Amino acid sequence: MKxxxxxxxLSCLSxxxxxxxxxxxxxxxxxNNQHLSLPGATLRLHPGNHYTVSNQQxxxxxxxxxxxxxxxxxxxxxxxxxxxxxxVKAGANAVxxxxxxxxxxxxNEVVVLGDRLRGQAKxxxxxxxxxxxxxxxxxxxxxxxxxxxxxxxIKRIPGITMQNDQGEARNIIIRGLxxxxxxxxxxxxxxxxAEGDNRRVQMDLIPSDMVQTIEVNKTLTPDMDADAIGGxxxxxxxxxxxxxxxxxxxxxxxxxxxxxxLYNASLVLGNRFFQNRFGAVLSASYNNNDYGSDNVEAVWAxxxxxxxxxxxxxxxxxxxxxxxxxxxxxxDYRINSSNTVYANAMYNxxxxxxxxxxxxxxxxxxxxxxxxxxxxxxxxxxxxxxxGIDNGRNKNRRLEDQRVQNYSLxxxxxxxSKVDLDWAASYSTASEDRPNERYMEFQQKDVPxxxxxxxxxFPNLTSQGSTPNDFKFKxxxxxxxxxxxxxxxxxxxxxxxxxVLPDQKGRLRAGGRLRLKDKKRANNFFEYEPVTxxxxxxxxxxxxxxxxxxxxxxxxNPGSFVKNSFLGGxxxxxxxxxxxxxxxxxxxxxxxxxxxxxxxxxxxWDQDLSSRLSMIAGVRFENTNIDYKGNVVEDEExxxxxxxxxxxxxxVLPGLSFKYDVNSxxxxxxAATTSIxxxxxxxxxxxxxxxxxxEALTAGNPNLKAAYxxxxxxxxxxxxxxxxxxxxxxxxxxxRDFIYMYSDQQYSTEKFAAEYPAEKNPVPAGERWTYKQAxxxxxxxxxxxxxxxxxxxxxxxxxxxxxxVYMNYTYTKSSAEGVYNGDGEKRTGVTLPGTAPHMFxxxxxxxxxxxxxxxxxxxxxxxxxxxxxxxFDDRYYDKQFFLDANASFKLTRQLxxxxxxxxxxxxxxxxxxxxxDRTMQAEFYRPRYNFGFKFDL
Numbered sequence: 029m030k031x032x033x034x035x036x037x038l039s040c041l042s043x044x045x046x047x048x049x050x051x052x053x054x055x056x057x058x059x060n061n062q063h064l065s066l067p068g069a070t071l072r073l074h075p076g077n078h079y080t081v082s083n084q085q086x087x088x089x090x091x092x093x094x095x096x097x098x099x100x101x102x103x104x105x106x107x108x109x110x111x112x113x114x115x116v117k118a119g120a121n122a123v124x125x126x127x128x129x130x131x132x133x134x135x136n137e138v139v140v141l142g143d144r145l146r147g148q149a150k151x152x153x154x155x156x157x158x159x160x161x162x163x164x165x166x167x168x169x170x171x172x173x174x175x176x177x178x179x180x181x182i183k184r185i186p187g188i189t190m191q192n193d194q195g196e197a198r199n200i201i202i203r204g205l206x207x208x209x210x211x212x213x214x215x216x217x218x219x220x221x222a223e224g225d226n227r228r229v230q231m232d233l234i235p236s237d238m239v240q241t242i243e244v245n246k247t248l249t250p251d252m253d254a255d256a257i258g259g260x261x262x263x264x265x266x267x268x269x270x271x272x273x274x275x276x277x278x279x280x281x282x283x284x285x286x287x288x289x290l291y292n293a294s295l296v297l298g299n300r301f302f303q304n305r306f307g308a309v310l311s312a313s314y315n316n317n318d319y320g321s322d323n324v325e326a327v328w329a330x331x332x333x334x335x336x337x338x339x340x341x342x343x344x345x346x347x348x349x350x351x352x353x354x355x356x357x358x359x360d361y362r363i364n365s366s367n368t369v370y371a372n373a374m375y376n377x378x379x380x381x382x383x384x385x386x387x388x389x390x391x392x393x394x395x396x397x398x399x400x401x402x403x404x405x406x407x408x409x410x411x412x413x414x415x416g417i418d419n420g421r422n423k424n425r426r427l428e429d430q431r432v433q434n435y436s437l438x439x440x441x442x443x444x445s446k447v448d449l450d451w452a453a454s455y456s457t458a459s460e461d462r463p464n465e466r467y468m469e470f471q472q473k474d475v476p477x478x479x480x481x482x483x484x485x486f487p488n489l490t491s492q493g494s495t496p497n498d499f500k501f502k503x504x505x506x507x508x509x510x511x512x513x514x515x516x517x518x519x520x521x522x523x524x525x526x527x528v529l530p531d532q533k534g535r536l537r538a539g540g541r542l543r544l545k546d547k548k549r550a551n552n553f554f555e556y557e558p559v560t561x562x563x564x565x566x567x568x569x570x571x572x573x574x575x576x577x578x579x580x581x582x583x584x585n586p587g588s589f590v591k592n593s594f595l596g597g598x599x600x601x602x603x604x605x606x607x608x609x610x611x612x613x614x615x616x617x618x619x620x621x622x623x624x625x626x627x628x629x630x631x632x633w634d635q636d637l638s639s640r641l642s643m644i645a646g647v648r649f650e651n652t653n654i655d656y657k658g659n660v661v662e663d664e665e666x667x668x669x670x671x672x673x674x675x676x677x678x679x680v681l682p683g684l685s686f687k688y689d690v691n692s693x694x695x696x697x698x699a700a701t702t703s704i705x706x707x708x709x710x711x712x713x714x715x716x717x718x719x720x721x722x723e724a725l726t727a728g729n730p731n732l733k734a735a736y737x738x739x740x741x742x743x744x745x746x747x748x749x750x751x752x753x754x755x756x757x758x759x760x761x762x763x764r765d766f767i768y769m770y771s772d773q774q775y776s777t778e779k780f781a782a783e784y785p786a787e788k789n790p791v792p793a794g795e796r797w798t799y800k801q802a803x804x805x806x807x808x809x810x811x812x813x814x815x816x817x818x819x820x821x822x823x824x825x826x827x828x829x830x831x832x833v834y835m836n837y838t839y840t841k842s843s844a845e846g847v848y849n850g851d852g853e854k855r856t857g858v859t860l861p862g863t864a865p866h867m868f869x870x871x872x873x874x875x876x877x878x879x880x881x882x883x884x885x886x887x888x889x890x891x892x893x894x895x896x897x898x899x900f901d902d903r904y905y906d907k908q909f910f911l912d913a914n915a916s917f918k919l920t921r922q923l924x925x926x927x928x929x930x931x932x933x934x935x936x937x938x939x940x941x942x943x944x945d946r947t948m949q950a951e952f953y954r955p956r957y958n959f960g961f962k963f964d965l
Contacts, residue, residue, distance in 0.1 A: 053090040060127035068153030106149030179231030186836035189888040195953035204840035205258030206862030220458035220513035225710035250646030268307030273298035279960020288318035322579040366442035381425035384414035417464035424596035470499035484945040499565035553614035579952030617717025658715030671714035673730035711802035718790035752819040772850030775799035806846025814838040850897040881915035906938035
């Protein structure tokens with residue numbers, strides 16, 4: 029790595045010597061009325077073949093321009109063209125700034141752009157001029173959808189669907205590829221994961237109003253991190269403004285599921301100082317959402333006669349409060365026209381408080397008479413309260429404290445007239461802390477029950493005469509879970525003119541990147557025995573639900589549970605009241621430490637082959653060093669020692685892409701690229717865990733390989749002059765060594781002895797446990813197509829020209845080879861988990877000078893979520909359709925009132941087992957409503 033960086037520095041110094049007779053042209057493009065930067069503007073110097081594109085700050089640069097007189101022209105979709113004369117002197121920097129007037133063109137008529145169209149114009153200009161296949165969404169567009177977090181905004185982009193948690197979009201799936209196969213960055217820096225066992229970035233953690241632009245890169249260039257097989261999402265925070273900026277939002281709303289309020293507030297302040305050399309913008313956001321969900325779950329099995337029944341049913345009622353706080357700052361200092369330094373910081377903090385009241389009906393067993401006729405069922409009933417300690421943080425609820433922080437310092441420098449150098453140093457950290465999490469459970473055994481399977485989508489089990497007086501104390505526990513991941517990043521990039529064709533533009537880029545990652549999970553778990561027996565459930569202060577309004581149906585009645593305030597008020601640390609017992613079986617196997625060092629270098633060559641055809645060719649090298657430590661646990665609770673796995677591997681990642689401008693409005697793109705997906709931390713940690721109560725065995729797999737993919741994309745895009753796009757394309761991915769979760773529901777003591785001959789066997793003879801381990805499959809093929817349309821209907825007469833449409837559809841199909849069931853047989857016809865075959869977004873909007881409104885739909889078809897030991901045990905994520913609406917009205921030029929409604933379809937979060945009728949989980953949230961004011965200066 030040191031040799032590579034030395035090469036970059038020497039190259040930089042040597043090339044600077046060739047700057048004789050050439051100069052620089054730099055400047056900025058901004059909106060004349062709003063004074064906001066315009067990224068993605070196309071600038072051309074005439075005469076000659078000199079062109080460039082403005083960056084996120086609207087800034088641009090021309091390197092190595094021969095001395096002389098030129099005309100500099102700028103074009104921007106939705107804005108009037110502009111030009112200026114410029115004289116370039118050898119060794120000097122000519123600074124030219126543009127202030128563009130907004131105005132879409134419909135025929136010969138200039139149409140004034142509203143706020144929504146300005147946002148679309150910014151996004152489409154960037155998307156058109158990007159060298160790779162991307163989708164861009166700007167802050168103005170995000171604000172026109174009723175989306176509280178960034179995940180809900182992203183799900184409206186072509187080829188993307190989201191997995192939900194408690195009614196909010198959390199895990200991102202790009203082109204049917206699971207969250208672990210995608211990357212999420214903040215201003216180009218990787219965001220660590222706050223989750224303990226995977227690399228997923230929780231998209232519901234970041235408020236949507238803290239982000240200026242969402243960039244979804246569906247193909248990679250050699251200068252981008254390679255671990256993004258599905259794609260890479262870059263969240264760009266607000267850039268420093270070009271003048272005073274004040275924006276504030278205040279709103280409140282209502283959650284009918286629990287008849288609780290929600291509150292939102294945000295503030296943006298920015299300006300430039302010291303003769304515009306120093307810029308600063310500060311953003312703050314607050315969201316308080318008090319709601320909940322109603323849930324039923326089931327586990328399906330087959331009896332000895334191969335008859336399907338439910339061996340477990342749960343009825344759950346949640347009370348949830350999520351409080352998001354976010355602060356960000358962006359600073360820049362222009363040392364001179366050739367040197368600028370930037371500093372960015374973002375702090376996201378979310379408190380997730382939860383009470384869960386759960387009725388579990390487990391160990392459901394069919395009973396037969398002497399003639400093998402089914403006579404009924406028996407089950408064990410358990411009533412459990414989930415909560416937390418009674419203090420100012422937990423507030424009698426389970427508290428999940430999640431924080432993500434990012435701090436970066438970077439610089440952009442022009443050396444001589446032909447060298448562009450940029451560097452960056454960043455530090456990111458993510459953590460999840462769950463202190464004083466408490467569970468209390470009462471139980472009734474061997475209860476005669478009636479199992480109703482007349483509607484398999486909503487199976488139900490009822491017991492006659494069961495009351496709180498029949499339930500005896502089963503268990504009381506408190507745990508503290510903690511996960512933390514850090515990443516330190518350094519990078520250096522160098523760019524200079526290099527063309528092998530006369531009169532054609534060429535650029536050579538080289539760079540290096542270092543990523544130092546470390547992650548740990550440190551959990552504990554204690555069980556408590558009361559010195560004086562609690563007695564029956566009826567003797568405890570109770571929370572009782574009568575079942576009225578329970579969303580899955582009135583036939584479900586959660587019933588009575590220990591009240592959360594009673595659970596939170598128990599003095600568990602008082603030895604006179606409770607006996608504390610450590611339970612290592614609950615945490616020893618899941619605790620681990622992981623360190624990764626990733627060193628990368630790349631070479632990228634951009635070459636125009638003609639005035640319309642351009643090419644990017646390059647290669648990236650990524651070397652990964654890993655050091656993972658996991659626990660070896662015997663008899664569920666004995667720490668037998670630790671295992672360590674160290675490994676190092678090099679990935680060589682070539683790429684080639686082409687861009688062809690059919691005309692000024694139509695672009696064709698073709699790309700062949702490579703990418704990887706590293707295993708989840710916990711999957712590769714060398715642990716072994718057995719839990720006898722669950723009859724479950726899980727194991728890490730230190731031999732897991734990183735998945736390696738070849739990606740092929742062909743995309744056509746047509747941009748309308750009046751702000752819009754029609755696009756379509758096909759894609760194909762061939763992934764080698766893809767990772768899947770191997771599952772065996774019939775794991776025996778003989779199988780354990782064969783796989784782990786040196787380990788103590790935890791599986792009792794004659795029993796059949798569940799065994800899970802992440803493994804590499806042979807290969808998987810993923811292919812599909814996507815089409816998208818954004819169009820303002822300004823060709824219609826009168827008020828109809830205020831309407832606009834936004835729609836996109838993606839089809840994805842996959843085929844996996846090398847997946848095995850519990851009997852060691854290769855499975856056929858298996859798709860890659862996470863591959864949603866159909867995804868569709870549509871919205872109809874209307875906007876005039878004062879009023880705007882939008883109705884938005886989002887659909888994703890059902891798809892395989894997790895492989896089981898056989899097709900019967902496979903878990904599927906069911907289809908979903910969300911309908912959202914929002915509207916706003918300008919009271920004054922600066923003040924707007926708005927209203928939003930989410931999930932008007934009351935879409936259920938549903939999983940099913942094997943076939944669509946067998947519900948595994950059905951969770952309801954009901955719609956959500958929000959009203960407020962927005963001020964912009």
